[in-house]
Amino acid sequence: MKNNSSTVIPIAPAGHAVVTAPGVAVPATGLLADRLGRPLTDLRISVTDRCNFRCSYCMPKDVFDKDYQYLPHSALLSFEEITRLARLFASHGVRKIRLTGGEPLLRKHIEGLVAQLAELRTPDGDPLELTLTTNGSLLRRKAAALRTAGLQRVTVSLDSLDDAVFRHMNDVDFPVADVLAGIDAALAAGLGPIKVNMVVKRGTNEQEILPMARYFREHHGGKVVLRFIEYMDVGATNGWRMDEVLPSAEVIARIAAEFPLVPLEATTPGETAQRWAYAGGGGEIGVISSVTQAFCHDCSRARLSTEGKLYLCLFANAGHDLRPLLRGTASDDDIASAIGHIWQGRADRYSELRALRGPDDGPADAAAPRRVEMSYIGG
Secondary structure, eight states: OBOTTOOBOOSSOSOEEEOOOOSSOOOOOSOOBOTTSOBOOEEEEEOOSOOSOOOTTTSOTTTSOTTOOOOOGGGSOOHHHHHHHHHHHHHTTOOEEEEESSOGGGSTTHHHHHHHHTTOBOTTSOBOEEEEEEOSTTHHHHHHHHHHHTOOEEEEEOOOSSHHHHHHHHSSOOOHHHHHHHHHHHHHHTOOSEEEEEEEBTTTTGGGHHHHHHHHHHHHGGGEEEEEEEOOOOSSSSOOOGGGBOOHHHHHHHHHHHSOEEEEOOSSTTOOSEEEEETTSSOEEEEEOTTTSOOGGGOOEEEEOTTSEEESSTTOSOEEEOHHHHTTTOOHHHHHHHHHHHHHTOOOOHHHHHHHHOOOSSSOOTTSOOOOOHHHHOO
16 A cells, blocks of 8 residues: 555554444434534445546545555445445434445446345335445446436536546546446436536636536536535545635636526535526536535534444544444444444534634645545545
8 A cells, every 4th residue: 555655545544443332222213413413314335445537636546556455355344234234324314325435336236235225214114315426437337227226316526528637637548428428328217317526626627617517507407416516635645735725606606607696595404515506597506615615514424434434524534443343243223322322422523623723725734633535435
């Protein structure tokens, strides 16, 4: 696990808490709140730590090179283990599950996991909302099978329509046309409305904001929602700098200058994106502003790594290892209670604290606790 300077950089922080079954039970009532009163409603599950792209803001090639040691298959949670945990999270109030990676479509037979998750129900008897985030590279061949298995929607990461810029950003020379074909296939399969996420990095792809807006408005209208994400200081390997962040307010101003926009209300509590509709019709866009407008106050998301560590924040520097409980003798009640204790102790609000102290203009302090890599727990 070495980059070109021979620095060992694992994707997960070395420190994590091994979870044991607590002595005082936390019953699963469908309502679970953390120390700041935030409910647990969303679970993001990473199904692989591998990806076939090498985007510089996520899995830069100088770290994740051909010699990088990924987790062995035996360390990964099986589909049955993932489904068991998902069922227990649902008993605490989780209503939405998003499958992530790495690139989740690299996990063999991923549609089998989707089918298992589609059988789960909330305490009220409702099916869970099942979504998946992908770079779109394998979506054309997988879309129909995923929909048949029970997947409802997909989110596609796409940072440019310009083929040269896109190939540069994914750093594996993958053509943008294949991702667009995957989006078309997903729409044809019924996996819509689709969300397309564009990470905007000043000086790299900001010139693509308007072309992206024009394309999806004209070609797909309300069937595709384009969302612009501020370049974030996740992990320890992407060399994040504040001067490479293009504030969402500027993104909105650029688009509104060509297409007048009307603000929309949030559709659900804890929604990460601020939404805007095109005044003249043609759908909507969104902006996710975790750097300039932190939304920690109503964050209701937990993240499960591919080998069973529970993270309570995208910017966490430690996780809670649930795998020993899964592979030991713990009962469902034991594991559900452990999850309850973990969430009840949660007070994470990294982005709000960053905003209070003011972000640095340079790379992250090497002496600070190293945060988990986004490629390990999903975005």
